[in-house]
Amino acid sequence: MRPPPRLHSRDTSPVPNVDLEAEADLARCGALKDFWYVACLSTELKPGQPLARTLFGTGVVLFRDAHGRPAALRDRCLHRNARLSRGAVFGGRIGCPYHGWVYDASGAVVEVPSLGPSQRSELLDAEGCAREGLAAEPCALGRLTRFPTVEQDGLVFVYLGGAAPARAAPFRVPYWGQAGWNVYFMVTRFPNGVTNLVENFMDVPHTLFVHPGWFRRPASKRVPATVRRTAGSVLVTYKQAQDTVTGLGRLFNPRGLPLLHTDRFYVPNVTRVDYLWGEHGFVINSQCTPLGPTDSLVYTAISYRLPVDVPGALVGRALRPLVRWYTRQVIAQDVVIMDIQREALLDGPGGGVYSGTEADLHHADIEAYRRWLREGGQGSGPEDAERDMAFWI
Structure with missing residues (x-):
């Protein structure tokens, strides 16, 4: 009598067809991030209003600059890491809801309200600020990560691939x-x-x-x-x-x-x-x-x-x-x-x-x-x- 066929269980050494965790993690998704992804409809990104989005587990804030073009920044203030998307947009710039730090569309800090009219440290000079790990003026505070954007066919695309060129157009x-x-x-x-x-x-x-x-x-x-x-x-x-x-x-x-x-x-x-x-x-x-x-x-x-x-x-x-x-x-x-x-x-x-x-x-x-x-x-x-x-x- 012919022996019954051997059945191979998928439970012995399962190899997943998909790795959902890695696919959606910016640090582990490999080249999946090297493409343009839709962040919103053009109609969703209104002048004077920030828009919060998450892509690959990363918070992104979108807003329109002074020329109406879409801008996308890391949604985390450099100061105390508050969500910028909970702040306000004015004159094509975005202000943090916590202490009012203001960023332009490139991600640079352009105004710190607590520095007053001079926008410079008053009692600590540049050397003293550096010694305490502080910045004497906004331009020394660095900048947020800026993500390139493209607006076409009623959609706003964002690129999170960093310095690597996109593998395809939107x-x-x-x-x-x-x-x-x-x-x-x-x-x-x-x-x-x-x-x-x-x-x-x-x-x-x-x-x-x-x-x-x-x-x-x-x-x-x-x-x-x-x-x-x-x-x-x-x-x-x-x-x-x-x-x-x-x-x-x-x-x-x-x-x-x-x-x-x-x-x-x-x-x-x-x-x-x-x-x-x-x-x-x-x-x-x-x-x-x-x-x-x-x-x-x-x-x-x-x-x-x-x-x-x-x-x-x-x-x-x-x-x-x-x-x-x-x-x-x-x-x-x-x-x-x-x-x-x-x-x-x-x-x-x-x-x-x-x-x-x-x-x-x-x-x-x-x-x-x-x-x-x-x-x-x-x-x-x-x-x-x-x-x-x-x-x-």
């Missing part, structure tokens, strides 16, 4: 400013890490269980696809031109045109999902910003074009409340399942050790890229590959 929002297209943003706080989020956003099988009836219904249907891994991106092309999308699908495809459905991942934190019927359709672009190991802000741009519209895309604009409501319901469902996953991830040893099948081929590619970057991103990274896969829905 991601452009699909169809931003293009005639005939409507674009709006949704900002969502997710209780999970970036790797798990981007995998969720590029996953078809879960839609049957997490979004029943919102995207598609169970059909016992085989879905072939091609997965291409190249140059820091993962492209999944689904070979189902006759696939139908429930929910708003009829609004975008009333004539039943062939569907082109693609999912793309761009290192280290961006996904783009396209549902296109000829020259119209909708695109879901998500950019994930890590706050902590299981805490992220996701900036989702929804770009859509109707099959029939009037100049100025006025019909599409009028339908925006409906489209926004629909997409908000879907994202809320993803928030719930990401929280369910988070609970189990944190439930003792073994969290982050995943199993998979052919349907997870592109997830393995995403994990390979992010692991390579977390470990320093040396060399050219995972080699290019193109493979076919299939799964059932």
